[in-house]
Amino acid sequence: MxxxxxxxxxxxxxxxxxxxxxxxxxxxxxxxxxxxxxxxxxxxxxxxxxxxxxxxxxxxxxxxxxxxxxxxxxxxxxxxxxxxxxxxxxxxxxxxxxxxxxxxxxxxxxxxxxxxHYARRVEHADGSCSIIEGADKNKDQTYFLAMLGQEQARAARFxxxxxxxxxxxxxxxxxxxxxxxxxxxxxxxxxxxxxxQDFLRQYVPDEPGPVVRAGDGRVLGAHRGLHYYTIGQRKGIGIPSNTDFKNYVVVGKRAEDRALLVAFDGPEAPGLFTSEVRVHSLSWVEKPVAGSRWIEGRVRYRDPRVALEFIPDEENGAGEGGGGSATIRFREPQRALAPGQILALYDGERLLGGGVYV
The missing domain is CATH 3.40.50.620 (HUPs)
Incomplete structure (x- = not known):
């Protein structure tokens, strides 16, 4: 409580x-x-x-x-x-x-x-359990349960x-x-x-670097630390936009010189939209997805489910028990997939599991 x-x-x-x-x-x-x-x-x-x-x-x-x-x-x-x-x-x-x-x-x-949690749990005849989206779709919280395993699902009540x-x-x-x-x-x-940002400032030391425009490499300013920013961020970058009222958006981070990469927001922004992504640390609520197949995923909380092709790595299978990796190919390009965030995987309303963006 x-x-x-x-x-x-x-x-x-x-x-x-x-x-x-x-x-x-x-x-x-x-x-x-x-x-x-x-x-x-x-x-x-x-x-x-x-x-x-x-x-x-x-x-x-x-x-x-x-x-x-x-x-x-x-x-x-x-x-x-x-x-x-x-x-x-x-x-x-x-x-x-x-x-x-x-x-x-x-x-x-x-x-x-x-x-x-706004989620539902269904128990099957063999004792296994499924986690289903909540009835109130505006409040559904299954995304936050995507890294649970079957034993945890059996012990959960919603x-x-x-x-x-x-x-x-x-x-x-x-x-x-x-x-x-x-x-x-x-x-x-x-x-x-x-x-x-204020919380991180207390625990993670600042490591300044340049703010660089992706594509032409122009230095637009400086930042206090890459940890203050995430892919897709538009506000708080600290650089002005141009006279065409376009907004800069974070499209990447370059570790070697601590550069924050930005571009004008839109479909043409380099690195902002992607049709393919890698995920690791796969975890499954039920049986792992074995072999390539089309399923659905929620790329971030409150985003709708989207169609994707799940292609597990052959050398480690589908990653039962919180491991393994896979390639994800989206039917439609997805915006601002930040490394470290979670991709929740679904079969309709049923939560299959999840993985972490590389």
Missing amino acids: SGGVDSSVAALVLKRAGLDVSGAYMKNWINEDNVIGDCPWQQDIEDARAVAEQIGIPFRVVNLMEEYRGRVVAYLLDGYKNGITPNPDVMCNREIKFGVFLAWAREHGFDAVATG PIGGLPKPELRRIAAEAGLATAAKKDSQGICFIGQVRM
Whole structure:
């Protein structure tokens, strides 16, 4: 229970179903360094505790700060130091919620971990499970579950996955839950209200370099560090556009001289659109996709599913269990695929798995 309305209603649904439910708040980060802004974890704990009392279930706080630092924050910082754009939300689900926390839950006698994700879980006759997109397509969060494995899927529960958001709010209000009118949280909590750039400035040293126009090599200015930018970024580059009101966009990073490569935004921008990409660290919710075939993918959260040809490497197969790599060929060119981000793979509404852009 995060202290938000989604996980509050998830707990309520399980309680009304007659299950033996306990609420738990994962304490992942405290603003002990006084550099990361407003992360209202104390209020979130009180809100979660209040809801647990209202619906009549036990509540506890589980301290996972050390594990979170080692598995998510370190991953985040290492990624930016190496010039890629990591996805801490996806890794938090795999490594913390359905990793460390799931192990803690099992050690304490629990069978499953339920969350407030907008996703659905289908159990098959052979005991295996599928993860399906949430009924509310505007809120679907299966993208963030793309790196889970089958064992994690079997232990997961998504009680609100079949509810549209307005219906969920109505249920919370009718039950008088303390979080019924609480706004949805935005972004990664440990960053709070501070921009990612300000957070990175505290932990990753600046390494200035030139801002170079791709194509003709013209130096347009200077930047403070490649880790402040991601492919496809248009705002905050720090260089003016020309008189034709075109906007510059980040199209690449050149490690040897720490150059930030930019171009005018549009289909002709070199490196901005691609029809083929490599992915690594493949992970599968169910059986790996073996052999080349056409499936669908979501190239980033909130983007629609698009058609793609999945071509696994022959030497390592489809990568069962969190490994392997593949070539991805899109039917239509895709914009701004940043190394380090996640490609979620689908068969219709069914989540197959995911991989990391090279």
